[in-house]
Each structure stands twice: as structure tokens, then as C-alpha cells.
Amino acid sequence: MTEDVQRSVRPATAGDADRLARTLAAAFVDDPVFCHLLPPGVPRRGERLRRAFAIDGARSLSLGGLWTAAGGNAAAVWFPPGHWRATARQDLAELPAWLRAAGGRMRAFQQVRSTLYAHHRELPPHWYLLYVGTRPEQQQQGLGRVLLQAVLDRCDAEQVPAYLESTCERNLPLYRRLGFVDRGALEMPAGCPPMTPMWRDPAGLDRDDRSSPR
Numbered sequence: 001m002t003e004d005v006q007r008s009v010r011p012a013t014a015g016d017a018d019r020l021a022r023t024l025a026a027a028f029v030d031d032p033v034f035c036h037l038l039p040p041g042v043p044r045r046g047e048r049l050r051r052a053f054a055i056d057g058a059r060s061l062s063l064g065g066l067w068t069a070a071g072g073n074a075a076a077v078w079f080p081p082g083h084w085r086a087t088a089r090q091d092l093a094e095l096p097a098w099l100r101a102a103g104g105r106m107r108a109f110q111q112v113r114s115t116l117y118a119h120h121r122e123l124p125p126h127w128y129l130l131y132v133g134t135r136p137e138q139q140q141q142g143l144g145r146v147l148l149q150a151v152l153d154r155c156d157a158e159q160v161p162a163y164l165e166s167t168c169e170r171n172l173p174l175y176r177r178l179g180f181v182d183r184g185a186l187e188m189p190a191g192c193p194p195m196t197p198m199w200r201d202p203a204g205l206d207r208d209d210r211s212s213p214r
Contacts, residue, residue, distance in 0.1 A: 009150050012066040012075070019072035021057050025049035027075075027133025032193040033167040037108050051101035052109075053077075055094050056130055059086060065127075067147055074134040074143040078151050081125035081160060085117060111189040116165060119186055119197065126199075127155055129164040148178060155202050162200040172196060179203065 012020060025046060028034045038045050038052075057077055060066040065078035086094065102109045120128075129151075134143045155162050165186065166172055172182070180198035188194055 006146050008071065009067065009069040009146055011064060012061060012068045014061065016068050016072055017054065017057055017061060017066070020066065020068055020075035021050050021054035023072060023075045023135050024053040024057070024077070024131055024133045026135050027139075028053075028131070028167075029136075031167050033112070033195060036192045037102075037112065038105055042103075042105070048101045048103065051097060053131065055097050055101065059090065059094075060130070065151075067150060069143055069147045070134075070138065073138050074147050075132070076129065076144075076147045076151070077131040079128040079130060081127060084120055084126075084128040108189070108192070112192055115186060115188055116195075120163075123163060123199075124161065126161040126163045127151060129162060144174060145178065152178060152200070155200070156204060159202045159204070161202060164198050166196040166198060167193070169196075172198075 028049065029046070034049065038048055042048070057066055057075070060077045060079060063080055063083050065080060065083075067076040067078065068074065098109065099106060129148070132144050132148060134141075152162060154160075162180070164175065164180065166175060175198050176182075178200070180200040183197040183199055185194045185196055
């Protein structure tokens with residue numbers, strides 16, 4: 001990993017948002033969960049994926065949680081403690097955009113979100129990583145690691161845990177190297193592949209003070 005790439009990691013701005021939504025759409029095009037939500041072959045699948053990532057990316061950006069690296073070729077969508085779920089007003093405002101993205105698959109999106117929300121309510125306050133992705137032609141170069149480390153360093157400095165749900169088994173080794181620990185598997189709606197919840201206590205936290213859910 002070059003110093004130039006490390007220096008490229010920064011909080012995103014509004015001008016980055018569309019590029020990052022397209023990056024995530026490309027990164028997740030063959031992701032098992034997104035293949036369930038928007039199966040290959042559905043009309044305008046690439047554009048609908050972009051729309052879905054744009055919705056969550058916009059809310060993350062408003063909270064200072066959207067990050068970019070390598071000129072927009074890698075993106076991470078985080079939410080700070082207490083803001084992992086949209087408010088009722090935000091849900092209402094986002095509904096037309098979700099309908100355009102999901103179309104006839106809206107029920108599948110709602111079922112998956114409801115499952116994640118039900119699990120999430122039981123967790124202590126944390127930084128929530130919703131998505132991280134790199135354009136396919138630039139994967140396996142360490143971009144995801146340096147992108148995530150920026151927020152994980154903040155978690156360590158502020159002694160705040162981090163949490164994610166992995167949608168793809170091949171990503172688990174990276175998350176483990178960054179200090180995340182598997183928490184079993186989430187029981188997903190019928191037809192949806194499993195997701196792996198992972199928790200990370202901040203570095204330096206005394207063992208007796210760890211807030212990791214059991």
C-alpha cells in the first residue's frame with residue numbers, strides 16, 4: 001500500500017456522493033445478499049443498486065460517516081453511535097427513492113431491514129459499518145483495510161465499539177484482522193443468505209469493561 005493511497009483516505013463530501021454510490025454498486029454486484037434483494041436479470045439492476053447505495057450514503061454523509069479513498073474507487077458507509085437507524089421522518093422522506101430502487105422487490109428489502117433492526121436494538125452504543133466496498137478492478141490491494149482503519153482509529157481514541165454485518169464470507173478474514181469478532185449468524189428471511197454479525201471492542205479497553213454483547 002503506497003503512501004499516496006493512505007493519504008487519499010478522507011471523509012467524503014457531497015461532490016463525492018454519486019461516485020461512491022456507483023463504486024458500491026460495482027463492488028456489491030455479485031454479493032450474495034444483494035443478489036437476493038435484486039436478483040441478476042431484473043431490469044436496470046445496476047442503476048437500482050446505485051440508487052439503493054445512494055440513499056444510505058446520503059444519510060451517512062449528513063452524519064459525517066461517509067468515507068472515500070483512491071479517488072472514489074473505495075467507499076465506506078458508517079453511522080455514529082445512536083444514529084444507526086433512520087428516523088420516522090427520514091424513512092418517510094426516503095420512501096419514494098426506495099420504491100424506485102427496489103420496485104417489486106420492496107418486500108424483500110423491508111424483511112431484511114426488519115431483521116437487522118431487531119438484532120441491532122439489543123446492542124450497546126457503537127459505530128456501525130453498513131457498507132465498505134472497492135471497485136472490482138482495484139480489489140485485493142488493501143484499500144478496504146486503510147479505509148476502515150481511519151474510523152477504527154477514532155473508535156480506539158474515543159473508546160467506542162464498532163459493529164457490522166458481513167454479507168460475504170470472503171470478507172471475514174479482513175474484519176478479523178482489524179479486531180472484529182464473529183457473533184454467530186443472523187437468521188435471515190426465507191431465501192436470503194446468512195449474514196455474520198461482528199463486534200469490535202476498542203483497543204486498550206480493559207477486559208472487565210468490555211461491552212461486547214454476549
